[in-house]
Amino acid sequence: MKYLICEKPYKLSISEQTIPPLEKGESLLKIKLAGICGTDIHAYEGTQPFFDYPRILGHELSAEYVRGSKANVVAGDHVTVIPYFHCGECIACLHGRTNCCANIRVFGVHIDGGYCEYIAIKDEYIVEGKGLPLDKLVLVEPLAIAAHAIKRAHVTNQDTVLIIGVGPIGAGLLNFAQIAGAQKVIAMDTNTKRLKYAKDNLQVDAIINPKEEDVMAALKNITNGNMPTVVIDATGNHSVLQDAFAYIAHGGRYVMVGIQKNNLTFSHPEFHKREATLMSSRNATLQDFNYVITCLKEDKVNVQNYITHYLPFETVTSDFESLLRADTDVLKAVIEFDRNN
Template sequence: MQSLVIDQIGHTEFRDIEAPVPGPGEVLLDVHNVGLCGSDLNTFNGLNPLVELPRIPGHEIGGVIAAVGPDVPAEFTIGQSAIVIPYTTCGTCPSCRQGRVNACQFNKTLGVQQDGGLCRQIVLKTDQLILNNTLPPTHMALVEPLSVGFHAVSRGRVGATDTVLVLGGGMIGVGAILGALAQGAKVIVSEVSHLKADTLATLGVDAVINPTRTDLTSEIDRLTNGAGADVIIEAVGLPATFRVAIDLAPFSGRVVYVGYAKAEVSYDTKFFNLKELDIMGSRNATRTDFEAVIAYLAQHTPIGERLISKTFTWADADQALRYWTDHRDEIFKIMIDMRVTA
């Protein structure tokens, strides 16, 4: 069976691997669409400390059930379309015992700590699948990244009376934007890429600010009449934006970090106390977040189409990560269509 492997930094190749067979409680999924994630790009560029090479990337997956193993619930039938929840849970760590399984201490995400979905077929446990026959096939692979942003909104306790500032307009930031809008909040976006700004502006946000061209603090003050944004969601993952989130947060504000910096971050911690900030991390997403995104995309199909920047066929999939590296400022989502071979 053919797979695509990141075998060394800056290089991918097709490799034949053994075809998987489902065991008890497992299904065999024909992979139809895979979205490439920032973690895949970081792996390709040697910037993902969680990955050991070689690795089959890809955890944003939609497909169709091809076979089922023993003891599988009756609703999991051959031919059913399904969306993949790419995380694992141990059931015993502190997070799992609290029901926060998305933050499992021993999670092994597909394409990161274990091989992912850029292969013809993959075996999964039934609790890693959400059956769905309504979304377009390509949109199934949009659900996971948008769910991560929806989860950040949940962590920030965003409500209809809030103003939310999202730092970063990539796919995770877009998920946070859409999740906040779904709660009725006012949303402001900070994004340095002018190539993404037009699309971001069509999502229903109040403003898109380029902080390299406009003073972000002054513009936030103007847009909020000096009150500031109630919730700051950091979706960039740079030390500078980690600090900016604290600087821009108002007194009694909420800060959610969904990006993570690859270098140490230094703070003037007096603002933690003086402002009495709620500072939260956000990791992965829950099944509830997935279901919320599925419902959102079902009602807003054109948005899903606008977020797919480029589609590669399976035959050309080995070119996709290099293309993204060379066109990073204009890409929301690169999709691999496994159904198209040439």
């Protein structure tokens, strides 16, 4: 079988090896589509922390079940994969929070991932597609990250939600905030095309471009001076993460989905007087995956125009760098291993 490997920053190559043998409790999957996420791009650029080379990237997958021991799944079924391998023994796992396992190994980050024609994977990490087409299944993992963050934020119909960063995760956050019944949903980004996507495709209540307007003034105007009760960052940008502390309403919640390797600082008196809540949101759980699949089946998630670029597997080594250009209108790019049913 063929696989795509990142040998070092800015160097991808296609190699061959035998189809992996199955161990007890594993199944063989044929990869059909694989999403390219920020983690993969940062690894390619050499900016992904705690990352070793060479590495097979890829953890957003839609696949066809080939053979193995997974219950209630037969050859030819469409499936996706939970790429966060947990220990089952740490305090987080014992409390059902496998997404933040103390000994977590993420497929395509800490260990080789899914940019392969075939993968062998433990049955517990295989999620039934429940009839979803491949193009929707490949979106389940990033959408599950968004759904998990909205759940962490406890969004209700009393909330005004500000999502900072309208990339693939940010678009999902906007959509799941709406599904949760948020009173008002605001999108903020410096990319005018992505803001247009949020307004036209997701019908958010308001958009803000920090390059064109004063953010604080815009938020006060939109919220009648109250500021957003929920602020969620999906950028991972250091200055954006710090600035967002000023956007939280009194009694509000701030959730960090984007990750920054440097220290953050903020005014304790300003944070304290709001009795604000600060939390992170990492990965997702099986419950989040199943919730996303249900929402997709019920057409609650608007994925129209979500996938903007398809890269054939055979040309991805030469095409990958084009995704980094500032003028590239990319929301979600996907590698096509095999689209045939």
